[in-house]
Amino acid sequence: MSGVQLEVHTREPFAEGHHFVGTGAYEVVTATAHYSVNPEAAAHHAIPDLALAPRDGTGRVRFSGDVEILRPVDGGRRRLFFDWGNRGNKRAVQYFCDAPHTNRPRTLAHAGNGYLLRRGYTVVFGAWQGDLLPGDGRLLLDLPVARRDGEPVRGLTTAEFIVEEPTGSLPLSRWSSTRSNPVSERGVHGARLTRRRYAHSTPEELPRGTWRFARSQGGAGDLKGRSTALVPSRHDLHLDHGFQPGWIYELVYEAQDPLVLGLGLVAVRDLVSHLRHDPARPVGPVDHAYGWGRSQTGRAIRDFIHLGFNEDLEGRRVFDGLLPHVSGAGRLGIERFTNLTVPGGQQYEDHLSPADTFPFAYAETVDHVTGERDAIMKRPSDPKVLHTQTSTEYWQRRGSLVHTTTDGRDLGFPPNVRGYLWSSSQHVADPAAGAPSKGICNHPENAVATSAFFRAVLDALDAWVSEGVEPPPSAVPTVADGTLVTADEWSRQFPAVPSALRPSGPNELYAVDRSTVPPVADRSRRYAVLVPAVDPDGNEAAGVRAPMVAVPLATYTGWNTRAPGQGHGALHEFSGSTFSFAATEDERLITRDPRPSVQKRHRDAAEYTAAIRAAAEDLAARRFLLAEDVERAVATAANWSAPHHRFELP
Structure with a gap:
């Protein structure tokens, strides 16, 4: 069948x-x-x-x-x-x-x-x-929804909420596109809501009277005016004074009806x-x-x-x-x-x-x-x-x-x-x-x-x-050649880029006890998380360098840090950073940037574009770029790769 x-x-x-x-x-x-x-x-x-x-x-x-x-x-x-x-x-x-x-x-x-x-x-x-x-x-x-002898399947679970602007109500899934695991009838009364500044901070419990399983309804789109109401909901969470940026909220509750x-x-x-x-x-x-x-x-x-x-x-x-x-x-x-x-x-x-x-x-x-x-x-x-x-x-x-x-x-x-x-x-x-x-x-x-x-x-x-044609050999950083390093080694390598707020380190990984709700990380049992080493510009030494990285106009990183009021200093989601080079030597001197300026690296935009072409052709020769994409890389590099970069050189 x-x-x-x-x-x-x-x-x-x-x-x-x-x-x-x-x-x-x-x-x-x-x-x-x-x-x-x-x-x-x-x-x-x-x-x-x-x-x-x-x-x-x-x-x-x-x-x-x-x-x-x-x-x-x-x-x-x-x-x-x-x-x-x-x-x-x-x-x-x-x-x-x-x-x-x-x-x-x-x-x-x-x-x-x-x-x-x-x-x-x-x-x-x-x-x-x-x-x-x-x-x-x-x-x-x-x-299908799992059922046991015709009855709902229940169990403890967690939901985490982080917002970029004040918000009154959120689905338990946190995503409007996604079905929430609904709170059970008895779970409504036994749930706990805490908040903390950072993942490692001690959580503080929010009083039960300040939040409820409900969603806000009405407001500017109300046909009869701007009145609002709280509607009981087993799929949503409402906080009276609103979820605020800069906090990690964590709900522990009994859910039911797992898919x-x-x-x-x-x-x-x-x-x-x-x-x-x-x-x-x-x-x-x-x-x-x-x-x-x-x-x-x-x-x-x-x-x-x-x-x-x-x-x-x-x-x-x-x-x-x-x-x-x-x-x-x-x-x-x-x-x-x-x-x-x-x-x-x-x-x-x-x-x-x-x-x-x-x-x-x-x-x-x-x-x-x-x-x-x-x-x-x-x-x-x-x-x-x-x-x-x-x-x-x-x-x-x-x-x-x-x-x-x-x-x-x-x-x-x-x-x-x-x-x-x-x-x-x-x-x-x-x-x-x-x-x-x-x-x-x-x-x-x-x-x-x-x-x-x-x-x-x-x-x-x-x-x-x-x-049966073998692909290009793997191109990843390794411990053996010194291109895969600890956070401390990376920190010693990374240049003193003006205005760069560096991360405290990569996202660590510890053994986790998932028999508890919420799960508990055992910080005495740590997995080794290493990061790619960088060159004097701060760009990564190993791997496959796109033409923009092979001929850089900036230091490009895979990390970015959260701004004040948004979990300041912690790594942000999956964001990287661009730290542009100084356009001229005069600018480099006034900003005390240790990286050579664009003016020092290239006489003009034509010379920069020629270097991009050479880098793209090298990638094509090693089968990391198609021939048709060489010309695309050159076209993208026109005018100093604008709008990704904006330089005005004398």
């Missing part, structure tokens, strides 16, 4: 039938996938609460999800490319094609530079996250297997299947591999190659009452996230804290993997543990994995980003453009899988 049936709703021409060079026309297919799962199968034993999911008359668990497919009308190159949509959003075309973000790609503009379509990929967007709410065109997965979230991994496995092998599939023949996910979905990919879901129920490999991007050392975490939208833990935000648990590395190693031995990659069905991460992952997401032992020694990668640091870049690099802004940080965000790397990495993966 097939594990999935695809109900096709619409087929329509993409981009009004535009013919992409080398491929031809595309069409858009929208559908609903109906999944049927045997909860007793050994392949599903890793899914929490699956035994508590409702069953049909045949003993199977059923659920369904959205699917959208961009497919070449004439078959293309028989390559399937699966976008693990980040929080239900379609992102692959945006990042691989430098396109505007949209959850409804229909026009030629939505194809950007057309890379994926010119390469003939069948691009599949499939819902995998089950706790999302409708809105903004997100892909939705309708999952069986792990079925999202089954959905990906069964959908891709169906599209590869089922005669009823709505796409042409598929020789190879690849998948990509960034951040949250990069972590999902690592869990997908680790839990054995890259083998379908017929024993066939699902993905031939996978591209987890900016996952750091984390995995997804699909435990009961998990909020999948919440990012992996950071130094200030979401520090209770269960994302970072052993194993961290693809290669087998021993957890020096617990003695456990494990690896992400450990099965014959494992795919080829190109793991990419930025500087931010080393600072916020314990990225060094991807390729070191838990006590900080070089480990490397198994033969079917390569790893690349995109040097001195930040977690998110929107291809359409303009001039960097500060937001609630002390410094302008990181301006390094990296989207061209996505195209080169996918070309390398395809050549590795389909032709």
